[in-house]
Amino acid sequence: MRTYAVASILAAWCLNNTADGLVQQPVARFFPAISHRSGDRAASRSVVIINCRTAACSTALGVIFEEKQTNGQSADPYRSKDEALMQAQSAISSLESALESAVSNLDNMQAQLQLQVVSLENELEATKEELESTRTALEEVTSEMLQTQKEYSQLQLAYDQTLDRANNLESYINQMNEENPPQESKKMENPWQLWTNTKASIPILNEWIAIKGANEGEVQISGKVTSHPVIPDGDAIVTSPVKDPKNTMEGKIITTLSGSKYRLGDPMSMPSSETPSQKVGSSRRRKPLTRVRSSVSLPDLSGKTIGNGKFLLAGDAVSSVNGRSYIQTAYKASPLNKPVGNPLIVKFSSNIDAMKREYVNYEKVSRSLKRGSFIRRVDFLGNAGDEMPNMSALVMQRGVADVKAFMPKIGGKLEGELLLDCALSALKCMESLHSVKLVWNDLKTENFVVIEDERGGISFRGIDLESCMPLRSCPIDYTPEACPPEFAACFMRGDAETFQLDYSYDVWSYGMFLYEIATGRGFFDGSSAQSITKQLPSFVPHVDGVQDLVLADLISRCLSKNPKDRPTVAQISKHEFFASANKNPFDFLFG
Structure with a gap:
């Protein structure tokens, strides 16, 4: 009963004297480490004090509960109140130790987290530096590529200009020859025949065959030529239309509309339809490139221009196969508004997007390592000029x-x-x-x-x-x-x-x-x-x-x-x- 009474008194005292600070004295006595902490732990100490009060009360109540559970045995009348207080002190000491351990663990965790944050910050900074270095390198490579493309464009422009100058020189030479023709020479009627015959001998055509010309009623001769002033012996050619188709017989001399003359030798012996063709991959030596003479006549200038006078148009415009554009012969205009160089072809259309797409596609393949065998482009007119408003034009090399x-x-x-x-x-x-x-x-x-x-x-x-x-x-x-x-x-x-x-x-x-x-x-x-x-x-x-x-x-x-x-x-x-x-x-x- 004595212990029961002491525990009751201790529990009541702890519960009733927390507000006025009386309980802090035993706390200071039992928790010296907590009592002497720095001022920045004041708030934590208040929590500890309350928790200590709770623990002391719980211990006292536990003693009381044990006293009641003695199954009828009366308590030791000689147990002193000091023993009860010692038990409370032991419980409070255990609680203090647990609390100190928890505080230490929290401090360690906080330190580890701070180290991890510092490490992540360092890694992030290093990653930023690597990204910046990569971006700088990429900008340098891009700059080099742009410079290379610029140099290539300049080379392409220089190449085109060289071709234009060569064409201009050729046109000038032709003009000089026309203005000062050699004696006993005739003016060429075929604009595709650039060189006149200077030898007295007449070229001979062997293995020849008469074929239909471009126009109704025209006849041309295809055969292998010898004794030609320009073309190597054995090369195959197609003449311009002959003046008199009835004269195309073996041994006869024919005259073409361009003024050229040929003697017809042995005609071609036509093989039967059952004769197989020779394999291209056979072991025979490949002959020189087959050569054919054009029979195309060039149209006259129409008096119209394109590109604000940059090109002179000739003949009539013809619709393309797909019907989305028009094709017309043209010449580059000289400062005196005269045709210069070889004839060209102009493709023009009101579908500006399609024309730009075609030009860009040509540019892509021309910049490729594999340029292919495409027609040579001379100029692209995004705006075809005042003569053709709302149109674009592509000027190209002219084919037969x-x-x-x-x-x-x-x-x-x-x-x-x-x-x-x-x-x-x-x-x-x-x-x-x-x-x-x-x-x-x-x-x-x-x-x-x-x-x-x-x-x-x-x-x-x-x-x-x-x-x-x-x-x-x-x-x-x-x-x-x-x-x-x-x-x-x-x-x-x-x-x-x-x-x-x-x-x-x-x-x-x-x-x-x-x-x-x-x-x-x-x-x-x-x-x-x-x-x-x-x-x-x-x-x-x-x-x-x-x-x-x-x-x-x-x-x-x-x-x-x-x-x-x-x-x-x-x-x-x-x-x-x-x-x-x-x-x-x-x-x-x-x-």
């Missing part, structure tokens, strides 16, 4: 004719080295576009023109990059004869806008192109655009008309119905058909 129109003049199709040269030119153009991630989307015979040099040499150049679009984009238009079955099927379902262009699109077009130049006709000649589009999804190409089996194999591969089965440009270039093609050691740089 496009390949589709050219083939009927030389027997209806391309053969031998003409066929190989044309196929190679188209392949290089496709390779150049793919190297800058563009899909041509319009590879066809109408988009290749024949270029003739002053000696009658023939080359082929790609034109019309208006429809070229980036890889995986949607086509803006299409040509039925050149589009693959997968696009036709998509178009017939009404999903053309979801179709994504792939390089295999151009490979199919290339196969159709090869078939046409090898046979002289397309698979769908005479069919309407709607009919072609309907036939394509189920179209199965047959290449029996191609006599060269190696070429037929290449065409079949390109015309595989599954786009994934079609060869890449690199695989096409390694095909056996191109085995005999002369390789330039710098092709890997310039395409």
Whole structure:
């Protein structure tokens, strides 16, 4: 009972004397470490005091509770109040130790967190410095690239200016020759024949054949020439239209509309249709580039200009194949408003966006390492001038004719080295576009023109990059004869806008192109655009008309119905058909 009474008194005293600070004395006695803390821990000490009071009360109450649970045994009457106080002191000491440990742990955690914050701040600062260094390096590389592009543009401009000066010099020389002609010489009527015959001997044409001219009733002679003052012996040429077609017989001397004369030797012996063609990849030595004389007459000046007088227009404007632009012959104008240099072609349209896109596409391939065999651009007029407001114009090198129109003049199709040269030119153009991630989307015979040099040499150049679009984009238009079955099927379902262009699109077009130049006709000649589009999804190409089996194999591969089965440009270039093609050691740089 004595202990019970003492515990009761201690509990009551702790509960009733907290407010007036009396309990702080025993706390100071039992918690000297807490009592002597610095002033910045005053608030924490108040909490400790209250917690100590609670603990003391709990201990006293615990003693009382134990006293009641003695199961009827009376408490030791000799237990002193000091023993009860010692128990309370022991409990309070345990609480103090736990509290001190918790405070120490919190301090350690705070210190660790501060160290981690400092470490993160240092890492963040280092990352910022690395990013700044990377940005600086990127800006330097970008600046170097821009400088390189600027230098390249300057070189290109200098190159174009050099060509223009060469053309001007050639025009000046021609003008001087016309103003001071040699005695007994006649003025040339054919503007494409740059050099006159000075030898007394008449060139002889052997293995010749009469072919239809560009105009109704005209006849031209295709054959191998010897004793020509300019053209090497054995080269094949096509004369200008002859004055008297009835005189085209063996041993006769013919006179062309341009004034040239030729003696007709042995005519060509035509092989039977069952004779197979010789493989291009055979071991025979490749002959020099086939040369053909142009029969194209140049139109007269129309008196109109374009580009605020920069170019003089000649003849009439003709609508392009797709009907979205116009084509017209032009000359560069001299300060005296006279035509200077070789004839040019101007393509102009009110669709300014399409003209800009075509010009940009030309620029992309011209800056590529693989430049392809595209037509030479002379100028781009974003604003065609006061003569043609709201129009843009692209001025280019002028060709003799496009390949589709050219083939009927030389027997209806391309053969031998003409066929190989044309196929190679188209392949290089496709390779150049793919190297800058563009899909041509319009590879066809109408988009290749024949270029003739002053000696009658023939080359082929790609034109019309208006429809070229980036890889995986949607086509803006299409040509039925050149589009693959997968696009036709998509178009017939009404999903053309979801179709994504792939390089295999151009490979199919290339196969159709090869078939046409090898046979002289397309698979769908005479069919309407709607009919072609309907036939394509189920179209199965047959290449029996191609006599060269190696070429037929290449065409079949390109015309595989599954786009994934079609060869890449690199695989096409390694095909056996191109085995005999002369390789330039710098092709890997310039395409």
